[in-house]
Amino acid sequence: MDIRQQILHIHGGSAFNSYDNYIRNLKKWNISIDDESQSKHWSRNYYSFLFEDSFQCIVPTMPSKHNAKYLEWKIWFEKYLSVLHNDVILVGHSLGGTFLAKYLSEESFPVSIKQLHLVAPVYDYEDDEEELADFRLADFPGKLLDIHISEIHIYTSKDDDIVPYTESEKYHKQIPGSSLHIFEDRGHFLGEEFSELFENIKKVSS
16 A cells, blocks of 8 residues: 555636636637646646655546536546545645535545645636636535544635635635635746645645
8 A cells, every 4th residue: 555645636727607608718718839837837746846755646637627517527536535545635726726625515525634725716706707607615614624634724815816815715714723825926826836835735744
């Protein structure tokens, strides 16, 4: 059995209340032929900051991230549950954070959670380009408070132009004992550096 500390990371995505909204936004999105920006995202570089012999980082590609459906993500996510062991670390960025919050508030979880990290998660905010569709929280925090989670960290930045920092404040108010980390200049946390999150993870093995 692999005894390394497990980290399961759920990336972000876009959800829409209707197919027409998806098509409208698809027409507006710009393309990029430079893949380097994606490879430099902090979520792609866990092993650059954490020792591979101490951590097992699981970063699944969730289905249809440009037109995400909660049920599809739930089905795919649950395929990974059988390989998790107690004291797993869960990390969710943007819609991935919303997904984890919704899932943990509605479903039982098979193992204990050492840390839950929600990075720029959406709570109930929607605009012309960002919608929640079936990722919308129904009865939060619900079952999340019954799950054994040792630490809950929420990260937000005041200059995030995609998800307002007030969304993270809503989560913080709903989750007793959670830690809210507010930055001034991280935007939507799309850069290469995120030392604060990695330092919090490293504390598990210290």
